[in-house]
Amino acid sequence: MFHDKAGYFFELFIGGLTKGSIYALIALGYTMVYGIIELINFAHGEIYMIGAFTALITAAALTAFGVTHPLVLVSVSGITAVVYASAYGYTLEKVAYKPLRNAPRLSPLISAIGMSIFLQNFVLLAQTSNYIPFPNLIPPLPFLEPVSHIMGTVDFIILCTTAVIMILLTFLIRKTRIGTAMRATAQDKTMARLLGIDVDRIISFTFITGSALAAVGGVMVGSKMGQINFYIGFIAGIKAFTAAVLGGIGSIPGAVLGGLILGWTESFGTGYLTSDYEDVFAFSLLVLILIFKPSGLLGRNTTPKV
Amino acid sequence: MIDTLLKSLRTALWFMFLTFPILAVRIDSLKNAVTVRWPAVIILGAVIFLISVLWHTAGLVKRSWFFRFDGFKQFIQRLPDQDALSPFMIRTTLGAAAVFMISLPFFASSYQTNVMINALLYVMLGLGLNIVVGLAGLLDLGYVAFYAVGAYLYALLNLHLGIGFWIALPMGAALAAFFGILLGIPVLRLKGDYLAIVTLGFGEIIRLILENWDRVFKGPSGISHISRPSLFGIGIMESSVHHAIIYMYYIVVVLVLSTFFFVSRLKHSRIGRALLALKEDEIACQAMGIDKMKTKLTAFALGATWAGMAGVIFAAKTTFINPASFTFMESAIILSIVVIGGMGSIPGVVLGAFFLVLLPEYFRELGDYRMLVFGGAMILVMVFKPRGLLENTKPTVTYVSQQTGPDTP
Numbered sequence: 177m178f179h180d181k182a183g184y185f186f187e188l189f190i191g192g193l194t195k196g197s198i199y200a201l202i203a204l205g206y207t208m209v210y211g212i213i214e215l216i217n218f219a220h221g222e223i224y225m226i227g228a229f230t231a232l233i234t235a236a237a238l239t240a241f242g243v244t245h246p247l248v249l250v251s252v253s254g255i256t257a258v259v260y261a262s263a264y265g266y267t268l269e270k271v272a273y274k275p276l277r278n279a280p281r282l283s284p285l286i287s288a289i290g291m292s293i294f295l296q297n298f299v300l301l302a303q304t305s306n307y308i309p310f311p312n313l314i315p316p317l318p319f320l321e322p323v324s325h326i327m328g329t330v331d332f333i334i335l336c337t338t339a340v341i342m343i344l345l346t347f348l349i350r351k352t353r354i355g356t357a358m359r360a361t362a363q364d365k366t367m368a369r370l371l372g373i374d375v376d377r378i379i380s381f382t383f384i385t386g387s388a389l390a391a392v393g394g395v396m397v398g399s400k401m402g403q404i405n406f407y408i409g410f411i412a413g414i415k416a417f418t419a420a421v422l423g424g425i426g427s428i429p430g431a432v433l434g435g436l437i438l439g440w441t442e443s444f445g446t447g448y449l450t451s452d453y454e455d456v457f458a459f460s461l462l463v464l465i466l467i468f469k470p471s472g473l474l475g476r477n478t479t480p481k482v
Numbered sequence: 483m484i485d486t487l488l489k490s491l492r493t494a495l496w497f498m499f500l501t502f503p504i505l506a507v508r509i510d511s512l513k514n515a516v517t518v519r520w521p522a523v524i525i526l527g528a529v530i531f532l533i534s535v536l537w538h539t540a541g542l543v544k545r546s547w548f549f550r551f552d553g554f555k556q557f558i559q560r561l562p563d564q565d566a567l568s569p570f571m572i573r574t575t576l577g578a579a580a581v582f583m584i585s586l587p588f589f590a591s592s593y594q595t596n597v598m599i600n601a602l603l604y605v606m607l608g609l610g611l612n613i614v615v616g617l618a619g620l621l622d623l624g625y626v627a628f629y630a631v632g633a634y635l636y637a638l639l640n641l642h643l644g645i646g647f648w649i650a651l652p653m654g655a656a657l658a659a660f661f662g663i664l665l666g667i668p669v670l671r672l673k674g675d676y677l678a679i680v681t682l683g684f685g686e687i688i689r690l691i692l693e694n695w696d697r698v699f700k701g702p703s704g705i706s707h708i709s710r711p712s713l714f715g716i717g718i719m720e721s722s723v724h725h726a727i728i729y730m731y732y733i734v735v736v737l738v739l740s741t742f743f744f745v746s747r748l749k750h751s752r753i754g755r756a757l758l759a760l761k762e763d764e765i766a767c768q769a770m771g772i773d774k775m776k777t778k779l780t781a782f783a784l785g786a787t788w789a790g791m792a793g794v795i796f797a798a799k800t801t802f803i804n805p806a807s808f809t810f811m812e813s814a815i816i817l818s819i820v821v822i823g824g825m826g827s828i829p830g831v832v833l834g835a836f837f838l839v840l841l842p843e844y845f846r847e848l849g850d851y852r853m854l855v856f857g858g859a860m861i862l863v864m865v866f867k868p869r870g871l872l873e874n875t876k877p878t879v880t881y882v883s884q885q886t887g888p889d890t891p
Contacts (some may be wrong), residue, residue, distance in 0.1 A: 414682070
């Protein structure tokens, strides 16, 4: 009896961890963009959706051409998804946000919502409104067999990939030249420009990085859920945004922490209470945390200057 | 010239590359076959190329109607200002608008009238949200929650107790205001985007409760057979849908007019000025003795009141509601009305509502493409008119020269 309970707990724990790491991947894109230009990029969820679609289309095309080796399939479709999502992120910024750099704060938000509607309908029209089955790209790993009821292969891959990406991202931001430039731009755009940093390039780079992370998230969600449609980006976007705010928007460890907390809340909430109110748990937690910590868990607490 | 062509070619090729997998590759998952639709990509490339050439050569797009629009904009903006235009002009314009609004149901079809009711409903919602976002500067992404509160209050009261529209209307307004305060209290300390996400969460929580608490709210299938409004207690309108729509239309016109009156008075009232001041600088505001908490809660409550009323009207108009009408997208559309119209500007909100409601409605011939056009139009308006179609003018004093008469501000 006890063992069953513990097993159930671990199942929920791992489920929450997987879900949370995907939220974290998408939330990173939000938080990085917000950190630099203080804009809620509402179309970020659509980038994630486009990443998933590109991977699916590439995999299908490869299969049709007779490529069946799983490793080739996974890597080629994954890389294509990342490249395309980055290209979309870059173009998105150039088209919808760059002309609005000096506009009132709400204007880019509206063009972001417009972009989100546009991209959703673009995919809807060009592809289909139905759910499309996402190919099972990853073959089951034999050594996970004994624990497969708790952690499947896809979960394992998701966790590993997320961990690797987090480490790479931390390295990128802390140690490299462009990472230093990104942090400088986030702190003070004018000063960064005076020091010879090409701020526009840094902003583009941030969008590209964030979009690439979202695409990785998209591919992994597709593999886990087994189906995608044009609307998946919207919900995921809102959840990831919640995660980003929960951790303190603009803070990179905050986004990861927020994502994980959100994942666990949903997983345990649905597992122990009721599955109808999955999203209610997420949002109630957000409201509670923000009431007690108005700038998120790891957000900078700025005191207003007079 | 060559340079322009090369630039355009590059843009076109980039977009062809970008859209290639999603636009051109079609997968038949049953037969595992892949077809490539080259024409779609080539047409897209050609269109992008043309637009790009036009853009770079003449600046044609940039200098066309959007900028000539300014004359019209100034004309509209002066309407509420009694001194700027001759009384004759104001009377003629307002008179023409009034005649049009009053006579509309006589020459338009039921469908057209219905569309107009819808547009006016959004004018009301926009004006309500304008108090919160435009005047007080509090970004509310869950405004639709209050709309839902009003709609469900009427639906449930009507279903269980048989309460009519006219009693439910003030009740809906009051309950929504209560919910506004309920939301307002916990979020008082939050700023900017934190406030935005909490309001968004609040809106989603309300919708999810409506969807999942089947016993009370009937779940996703919603509540149907809600009574239409009665005339002096007589339900004669049940007999003919056409008459019911016309009656509804006049109710909405009257309510929108009163909203108009209220909001324009509010803007220059003590509360309105306090809200505007709060938006500019909270600390300075408190130093001047404005109670931040009370003022913010007033803004939330006032904004919610209108959403609640609009909700009751919505339920009475469609006679059927379900949670699908109260999604985040709805909040986003209402917010877009406020921002696209021009934040804080009352004529702007009206124009924004007509733009966003009538555009998808009259472009039904575009079929599936209308939402694509809609999203694109939102981006275009913001890129060309970042401050909205009718920019809100701050109170300004105009120097009037003795010789030449009034100057343009």
